[in-house]
Amino acid sequence: EVQLVESGGGLVQPGGSLRLSCAASGFTFSNYEMNWVRQAPGKGLEWVSYISSSSSTKDYADSVKGRFTISRDNAKNLLYLQMNSLRAEDTAVYYCVREGTTILNFDYWGQGTLVTVSS
Amino acid sequence: QTVVTQEPSLTVSPGGTVTLTCASSTGALTGGYFPTWFQQKPGQAPRPLIYSTSNKHSWTPARFSGSLVGGKAALTLSGVQPEDEAEYYCLIYYDGARGVFGGGTKLTVL
Numbered sequence: 001e002v003q004l005v006e007s008g009g010g011l012v013q014p015g016g017s018l019r020l021s022c023a024a025s026g027f028t029f030s031n032y033e034m035n036w037v038r039q040a041p042g043k044g045l046e047w048v049s050y051i052s053s054s055s056s057t058k059d060y061a062d063s064v065k066g067r068f069t070i071s072r073d074n075a076k077n078l079l080y081l082q083m084n085s086l087r088a089e090d091t092a093v094y095y096c097v098r099e100g101t102t103i104l105n106f107d108y109w110g111q112g113t114l115v116t117v118s119s
Numbered sequence: 120q121t122v123v124t125q126e127p128s129l130t131v132s133p134g135g136t137v138t139l140t141c142a143s144s145t146g147a148l149t150g151g152y153f154p155t156w157f158q159q160k161p162g163q164a165p166r167p168l169i170y171s172t173s174n175k176h177s178w179t180p181a182r183f184s185g186s187l188v189g190g191k192a193a194l195t196l197s198g199v200q201p202e203d204e205a206e207y208y209c210l211i212y213y214d215g216a217r218g219v220f221g222g223g224t225k226l227t228v229l
Contacts, residue, residue: 035217037165045157045165045208047218059217062120095164104153104212105170112164 002026002108004096009113016086016117022079022096022110030074033099035106036081038092038115048094049081064090086117121145123211125221130229131199139224140191141209147190148211154192155210155218156185158203165208169194196226204228 008020020036036048049070050059058070069082079096093112100107122144131137141154148154154172157165167176169185172192182198192209209221 037220044223045159045210045220047210047216047220050217059215061216100170102153102171102174104155104210104218105167105174106155106157106165106210106218107167107170107176109164109167 002098004098004108004110006094006096006110006113009094009115011116011118012086013119014087014117017082017084018086018115020081020083020094020096020113020115022081024077024079024096024098027098029072029077034070034072034079035097035099036070036079037095037097037106037109038090039095039112040089040092043092046092050099051079083115086115088117091115091117121211121213121216121219123209123219123221125207125209125224127222128225128227130227131196133199133201133228135199136195136197137199137226138188139194139196139207139209139226140188141193141211141221142191143211145213148187148192150187151212152192153212154185154187156183156192156194157208157210159206159208159223168207199228201228 003025051070067085071080095112096110097106098108124142156169159165173185
């Protein structure tokens with residue numbers, strides 16, 4: 001059974017940093033591209049970042065470019081999102097998402113971890 | 120800034136048929152934009168329904184179908200059930216941006 005379990009969310013002050021982790025199991029992690037998607041309270045979904053299976057390609061939404069860094073450890077089946085210079089508008093539930101064999105085939109999602117940026 | 124537009128809300132009667140659409144500010148959508156559809160209920164993670172315009176997942180009910188209509192991506196629900204009441208999001212691929220979500224359509228079954 002495919003499982004994606006996020007951790008690392010919490011309350012952080014504006015300008016602070018946080019690192020999210022996503023533990024993957026039930027599939028060969030190193031074969032799949034991965035993404036982070038977020039959802040602000042009461043709002044819609046926003047794609048945040050993408051990483052290829054080998055980490056050779058990374059993409060970011062304009063709203064987080066230069067502040068967030070995506071990475072992965074295929075030996076440990078872990079996906080990360082390093083978030084720096086956090087702003088109030090980064091407050092959201094962050095989902096770890098597997099991308100299947102076709103572009104944008106976001107086939108498995110974690111349950112999400114809440115990040116709150118507030119003083 | 121690319122904008123993906125969905126109907127904010129739609130209402131359908133049980134057993135009826137409804138079509139949700141997804142439009143791009145850049146022009147007509149084609150299969151090369153890999154339109155993707157998700158269903159989300161309150162307090163839950165999004166549930167994938169359709170990928171690459173019209174492909175279903177193994178868990179996608181047969182009453183859901185995806186297509187391209189008039190330059191837009193479309194999600195059609197035929198024989199709507201009360202449990203289909205939810206928010207529906209489309210996702211479109213753009214080179215360099217990976218994916219842009221639409222604002223979502225709140226579907227009410229009444």
